[in-house]
Structures are given as C-alpha cells and as structure tokens.
Amino acid sequence: MTTERPPERTRPKRKRTGMRKWLDPLIVVALLLGLWEFASVRFGIPEYVAPRPSVIAECLAEESGVLLRNLVPTAQASLLGFAIGNGSAILLAIGFVHSKRLERSVYPLAVMSKTIPTVAISPLLVMIFGSGLTPKVLIAALICFFPTLVNMLKGFESVTANEVELFRIMSASRREVFLKLRLYKSLPYLFAALRIATTNAVIGAIVAEWIGSADGIGALIVQASFNFDAPLLYASMLVAGGYALLFFGAVGVVERIVLRWKPMGAVAVAA
C-alpha cells in the first residue's frame, strides 16, 4: 500500500494542470462574449455591424441544417485538395532527392506556382472547370502544394554529417540511406507542413466557392453578405473555423501517433 504513494501524489497535480490548460482560455472567451453581449445591448450596436453572441448562437441552432449541408461540399473539396496537393508535393520531393536533373528542371515551375496569388488564379480555374467540385479541389491542392514540397525537401536534406558517415561505414546503398534515414528525418518537417496545409486547404475551398459555386460555406458567406444577414455570416464563419480546427487537430493526433519517438518540439517551417 505504502509503495503506491508516489504515483498517487503526482497524478492529481497532472490532472489539475491539464484542466487549467483548458479552463483559463475558456474563462477569457466567456468573459469576452459576455462583454460583447452587454456592450451590444448597452450601446445599441446594430445587428448588421455586430450581432450579439446570443443571436449568433440562435442562428447556429436554427440554421444548423443549412450550415451542415453546405459544410459537406467545402469539407469534401478541402480534404480532396489536401490529399492531392500534399500527395503530389511528397512524390515530387522524393523525385527531386533521387534526380538532381528533375529538381533543376521542375523546381522553378513549382516556385512559379507559388508566386501567382491563389486568389488571382481561382477565377481562371472556375472559368475552365465550371462551378463544380473540380476547381475547388484544384485550388485547395495548389495552396497546399508548395509549403509541403519545400518542407519535405528540407527534411530530406536535414541529415547530419555524422549520420551520413554512419551509413557510409555500414556500406549502405542510396536506397537504404533514403528508406532508413532521409524518410524518417523528413517526417517532422512533413507534419509541420501538413498542419499548415489543413487550414490552407479550407481557405482554398472557400475562396473557390466565393468566385463561383452554388453550394458550400464560401457560397453561403457570399449569399449572407449580399442579404446583410450578419448572424448567418458569423455562423458560417464559426462553422468553417470549427471544421478547420477539427482538421488541424486530426493531423496533430496522427502526428503524435507517427512521431511517438519524438519529444514534441518545434521544427522550423518554410512556408
């Protein structure tokens, strides 16, 4: 019995810090919302400028069907774009590692794809592919592509001189150096890029929906703003934000599972 005391002593402490981690920001948010609600009533701020939190909450509940129905195509486009954009970036980075010639000839094109603003290229894609799923997926993919490519390359190159020497002393082939060293070295960089890519993919899908789409959160935002429907605008914003947060969190969970060997630390990110 007495031997079990140390774990008992440490456990409540850990729980309290875990709860406090969530409790403190929640208190701040609650206070801000309360202040907003109070100020709206007290100073008579018109609803189209800033609807009261209670009105937005009401709208969220009443329009939940519409909101969720429009979230589906946005989520679809961002997920597909995320998969295609990151997938092609990873494959291209692997190609670059194996062929300097491929890197020399294709990398400038990849840089160019980044220099053209997504917002500028979106109308073009909508014009070519219509208002369906395709332009949305392409824009989401395009926006994810470059940061992942750059990070993946940086990860592959992040091997130390000692690691290279270690593999040389073992007489490892290029393939073994890639599979047993470079691939693992790239993973923390990949996940740093993927976390950025989640929110970027959602932005890409919404931007595409602004320009021309019959449905989706982006279309709903445009529609609500034309109708001066501020509560619906805020509600759409919250739904898009909540979805992006879930997406971001999901990648974080996968990262913690895949990189369980790594004490969680920051990795420099090239965006």
Place this chain on the structure above:
Amino acid sequence: MTQLEHSEVATDPGTRPALSLSGVTVEFESDRGTVCAFRDVDLTLRDGGFLSILGPSGCGKSTLLRVIADLVQPTAGTVSVLGSSPGAARTARAIGFVFQDASLLPWRTALQNVALPLEIRGAPRGGRTPAELLELVGLAGRENAFPHELSGGMRQRVAIARALVTGPRLLLMDEPFGALDEITRERLNQELLRIWQDTGTSVVFVTHSVPEAVYLSEQVLVLHAGPGGVRALRDIPLGYPRDPAIRDSPEFVAVAAELRAMLG
C-alpha cells in the same frame, strides 16, 4: 605484412597488425590555399591492441581516424587495415565506428539502433546478437527505450553496442566520452576496458583528455596543434587489468605529466 596483395580481410587474430600507417598526410583545399591537417604519420597497432590519439582541438586527430575508416582519403601515404585497404576493410565490416555524439537514430529503440548495421548487410556468422551486446554494455532491460529516454552515457553505450554488432576487428572511437561528465566518463572508461578485453577487438581511441588516454591505452600517439605530424608515440608502462585507483599511482602520474608536457 602490410602489402595489399590480399583483398580479403584477415579475421584470425594475431597474424597481422590491426593497423599500419606510413607517411600518411592529409591536406585540405580551403579559401586560403592548402591547409595541412597532419604530415607523415607512421604508426603500427598490434592486433588486439589499444591505441589512443591524443591532441588538442583542431590538431587533425578526428581526420586521422576518418582516414582509417575510409571516410577521408589521404593526400599521401598508405593505410593498411588488417592487411587490406581501408575501403576493403569497411565493406568487409571489419571496422566499427563510435561518434562523439552517439548519433543514434531517434525513431529507433535502443535494440533497433544496435540492429541497424545487421539490417543493411545481414548478420555475421557466429556474432553476438543485439540483445547480447546491450547486455555487454550494461543496458539489459532498456532494449525498448528510445534515445531521448536515455542519459548521455547510456546513449553512448548503445552506440558502442551498435559498433560491435558486426563483430569488427578494429573499433574506432572519436572522443566518445568527450561530452559526458567526469564521473560517467571514468565509469565508461572502465567499462570500455572490460568490453575491449571481452571482445578482443583492436581499438583506436581519439581523445583530448590526458588521464583518459593514459588510463585506457597501451600506446598513445600525441599530435601537434599546428600543421605537422606525430609529436611522439609513447608506450604506457602499466599492466592490465587496470583498477580505477591506478590513477593515483606514481607511474600513472609520471606518464600523464610527460604527455601533458608534450602537448605544451
């Protein structure tokens, strides 16, 4: 004995020297012209022997070790490892290397790190298993620990086990305990002597610590700080096994003082 006529590496101990250098010179090209790391190093290490390379930082002792390991090509001179070229010795897996930072792969457990060389070239006949080697270096029970869960000294033990897993005849160590605290370093010095005697491998040990070189070695090669070569090759007149208390003996103190004087 040191000719290169045999492409195969001798695996039977005692017949040839583990290592033989003659006139080995390394020069680097840099912005300010040619820089000489060291010149005309001659050296013979008996099979099963223990040699330390002692010198201040920047004297080229790590470079010399890398010449033996076939990681750096000498500008001039010949190197013979167990009667073969360093390259042949490396591909025959006769060389084990321990880095100053353990250079463990952080995504692999201790056991998986030790097993890495076997994944690349298969297990040698009659060799010790990774688990047996972890036991040899005093890490039984920590097989599944990740490097970040181990102390600096433990990580270096794993690195030694990894270097030994192919059953090398020559173990090269580049300041392996340089980053450790004094207490851990002295304990690992003692353990290294035990491992050396247990495995029968020859050791070349690079260090900038005089007591470490004296405590471990049969012979100490002292290198210059500036461009140059061997200042001295000194035999250490102490028998094995060596007890840690030997550090306080008059013989030990005298040899250490002599080496320290050579370093200037």
